[in-house]
Amino acid sequence: MEKVTDLTPVARPKTAAPWSRKSPQFVLYASLASIVPAAVALGTIALTGMDFMAALFIVFLPLQIVAAALVGITVYGRRGILEGLLVVATIFLSSFVFVLLGSVIWSVISNGFSALSASFIFQNNYYIQPKTSLEFGGVGHSILGSLLIVGLSTIVTVPLGLATAVYLTETQGKSKGIIRTLLQAMSGLPSVVSGLFIYAMFIASGITTYAGWTGSLALIPLMLPTVARVTEEALRLVPVELRNGALALGAPAWRAFVQVTLPAAKSGIVTAILLGVARVIGETAPLVLTTFAADRTNLNPFEGAMGSLPTYLFNYIAFGFDESIQRAWGAALVILILVAILFISARVASRTRTKARK
Structure with a gap:
């Protein structure tokens, strides 16, 4: 007799949706398993004066392992020990990274805020000595120099990075593998090597003197891999159905890309540009070798020669005086503010254009 297959639908198992929101009980247990061991370790250090590394290995890590195992057994059963360890370790390490990031930002703000003033933002540093009072001189020339140097690099890098990403995603060229390998190699290029190359080729050889454009040229190899790789991923995330629909309506391939694929990937391309700018705006070594860190506005x-914020920070922190170190902290805070303004402005402009089109 022929066997009949039962096609009756069955209930969806609860574990079939691992992306579903975790229960409040699980979140509470995982949070406690991350916080309590850290609190006990800090309390031990405060009460007994134990060394930090000793408290880390003797108190914190054993308690963290035990707490994570208990969370896994409570939530997932006896087989959930490893999963509990993974979840708690992920929460703890993520919190640790956020704490480090917050401490860096707070250090820059707390130490650099006292240096901020109208004169510090708008004046240059001509006739200013390392021990001059903070009431005189500032980073105005460095702000303009950084904007010009990074802006010139962006003007060259963005079209080149976009063209590279288009070639990697929209064509069937045989050199795609070589280009990806070169981009990956360039992403690991030390910034000082880029600066030394430009210095040896253009400045040491006598072709030109120190100038802003040589600094921009040294930043291009550092910015290009970020822009090209992130743009490539943004273009790959565009649903292929959109492009196929445009082609089915009779549009040429170039028009389908320009009018369909490119607008759909606009947000990712803006992110690529912002990441590229953030990658190079704080680079010091290439600019020290190519721009000569001028004290007057150019x-x-x-x-x-042209000044910039990274070279300003580098020079004044090297002097070692209290006033010069305070100026360096102020320059670091200005860099953070400048990057935040660029990111927010780009995001607002992108959203405004999207709403206007709708």
Whole structure:
């Protein structure tokens, strides 16, 4: 007799949706398993004066392992020990990274805020000595120099990175593997090597003197891999159905890309540009070797030395005086503020254009 297959639908198992929201009980247990061992370790250090590393290995880590195992047994059963360890370790390490990031930002704000003033933002540092009072001189020339140098690099890098990403995603060229390998190699290029290359090729050889454009040229190899790789991923995330629909309606391949794929990936491309700018705006070594860190304002990136925020910070923290170190902290805070303004402005402009089109 032929066997009949039962096709009756069955209930969806609860574990079939691992992306579903965790229960409040699980969140509470996992949070306690991450917080309590850290609190006990800190209390032990405060009460007994135990060394931090000793408290880490003797008190914190054993308690963390035991707490994570208890969470796994309570939530997932006896077989959930490893899963509990993974979840608690992920929560703890993520919190640790956020604490480190917050401490860095707070250190820059707390130490640099006292240096901020109208004169510090708008004045240059001509005739200013390392021990000069903070009431005189500032980073105005460095802000303009950083904007010009990074802006010139962006003007060159963005079209080149976008063209590279288009070639990698929209064509069937045989050199795609070589280009990806070169991009990966360039992403690990030390910034000082890029600066030394430009210095040896253009400055030491006598072709030109220190100038802003040489600094921009040294930043291009550092910015290009980020822009190209992130743009490539943004273009790959666009549903292929959109492009196929445009082609089915009779549009040429180039028009389908320009009018369908490119607008759909606009947010990712903006992110690629922002990440590229953030990658190079704080680079010091290439600019020290190519721009010479001028103290007066120079608005011509093609002639004469030009100051920038990273070189300003590097020079004044090297002097070692209290006033110069305070100026360096102020420059670091200005860099953070400048990056935040650029990110927020780009996001607001992108959203405004999207709403206007709708």
